[in-house]
Amino acid sequence: xxxxxxxxxxxxxxxxxxxxxxxxxxxxxxxxxxxxxxxxxxxxxxxxxxxxxxxxxxxxxxxxxxxxxxxxxxxxxxxxxxxxxxxxxxxxxxxxxxxxxxxxxxxxxxxxxxxxxxxxxxxxxxxxxxxxxxxxxxxxxxxxxxxxxxxxxxxxxxxxxxxxxxxxxxxxxxxxxxxxxxxxxxxxxxxxxxxxxxxxxxxxxxxxxxxxxxxxxxxxxxxxxxxxxxxxxxxxxxxxxxxxxxxxxxxxxxxxxxxxxxxxxxxxxxxxxxxxxxxxxxxxxxxxxxxxxxxxxxxxxxxxxxxxxxxxxxxxxxxxxxxxxxxxxxxxxxxxxx
Ligand SMILES: [Cu+2]
Numbered sequence: 628x629x630x631x632x633x634x635x636x637x638x639x640x641x642x643x644x645x646x647x648x649x650x651x652x653x654x655x656x657x658x659x660x661x662x663x664x665x666x667x668x669x670x671x672x673x674x675x676x677x678x679x680x681x682x683x684x685x686x687x688x689x690x691x692x693x694x695x696x697x698x699x700x701x702x703x704x705x706x707x708x709x710x711x712x713x714x715x716x717x718x719x720x721x722x723x724x725x726x727x728x729x730x731x732x733x734x735x736x737x738x739x740x741x742x743x744x745x746x747x748x749x750x751x752x753x754x755x756x757x758x759x760x761x762x763x764x765x766x767x768x769x770x771x772x773x774x775x776x777x778x779x780x781x782x783x784x785x786x787x788x789x790x791x792x793x794x795x796x797x798x799x800x801x802x803x804x805x806x807x808x809x810x811x812x813x814x815x816x817x818x819x820x821x822x823x824x825x826x827x828x829x830x831x832x833x834x835x836x837x838x839x840x841x842x843x844x845x846x847x848x849x850x851x852x853x854x855x856x857x858x859x860x861x862x863x864x865x866x867x868x869x870x871x872x873x874x875x876x877x878x879x880x881x882x883x884x885x886x887x888x889x890x891x892x893x894x895x896x897x898x899x900x901x902x903x904x905x906x907x908x909x910x911x912x913x914x915x916x917x918x919x920x921x922x923x924x925x926x927x928x929x930x931x932x933x934x935x936x937x938x939x940x941x942x943x944x945x946x947x948x949x950x951x952x953x954x955x956x957x958x959x960x961x962x963x964x965x
């Protein structure tokens with residue numbers, strides 16, 4: 628889809644490239660339900676009237692079995708549900724697999740606030756536009772700025788409980804579960820403002836846990852990000868990760884230049900297919916790296932022993948454990964080692 632669609636009685640505006648697919652399937656299901664409802668209830672009513680017993684003693688008789696009829700009412704629904712399955716599954720795949728060139732923005736959800744961190748370390752500011760503040764008393768509305776017409780992938784984590792990211796106009800929604808990363812991606816069609824909701828009850832101020840997605844012209848977005856990047860300086864997660872990599876002695880066992888050592892090299896790790904002892908190969912993503920750091924024994928890389936210290940996770944003494952923020956920085960650093 629390449630233009631924003633108008634809201635209807637059932638659906639808000641459609642403002643992302645997947646919205647058209649979602650709506651088409653929705654309306655297919657909707658009209659199918661209407662047709663089946665009218666057909667079934669209509670037939671039932673008609674039969675009830677037409678074949679009503681006329682007297683106390685009447686003994687009704689009729690066919691007990693009709694193969695043609697039974698095959699028909701089995702095969703037609705079967706075809707319909709298969710169509711729905713294939714259609715839905717294809718749409719689902721399109722929605723879960725982000726395009727390779729998507730810009731990654733880290734999202735942190737916590738009671739009761741969203742925060743967005745860009746690849747260059749910029750953390751979103753609150754929305755300064757006073758006229759765009761919500762009316763219902765929600766304070767400090769964070770803003771997620773994204774470029775129009777480019778895929779954006781959100782890598783999301785929670786600091787506390789279960790939350791869920793939802794932008795109705797983009798037709799994307801995904802739970803954010805503490806202790807793991809979840810992803811959602813979208814491509815917003817045109818500049819404009821949309822509302823982010825938390826759609827999983829997460830405590831007292833759940834209903835105020837909102838943010839604005841501000842879809843900007845790509846040139847304006849680039850200029851904003853560059854300007855902000857200049858202002859934050861040392862906040863760059865890659866730099867923070869590189870420093871941790873040194874101070875936490877990762878380099879003692881992992882090279883960054885491709886040479887094997889006590890452990891596998893970190894160079895080109897992200898996206899690699901990794902062979903695992905006792906298990907299926909895995910494609911290295913954020914969740915895999917996080918698990919490798921916090922629970923090194925969970926999946927052992929083939930050819931290596933269980934020697935990575937477990938102290939980075941919650942098995943270690945408190946002062947050696949890594950925070951989620953630190954893990955995030957290490958992931959950013961490892962990703963940068965192409
Ligand atoms: Cu929430």
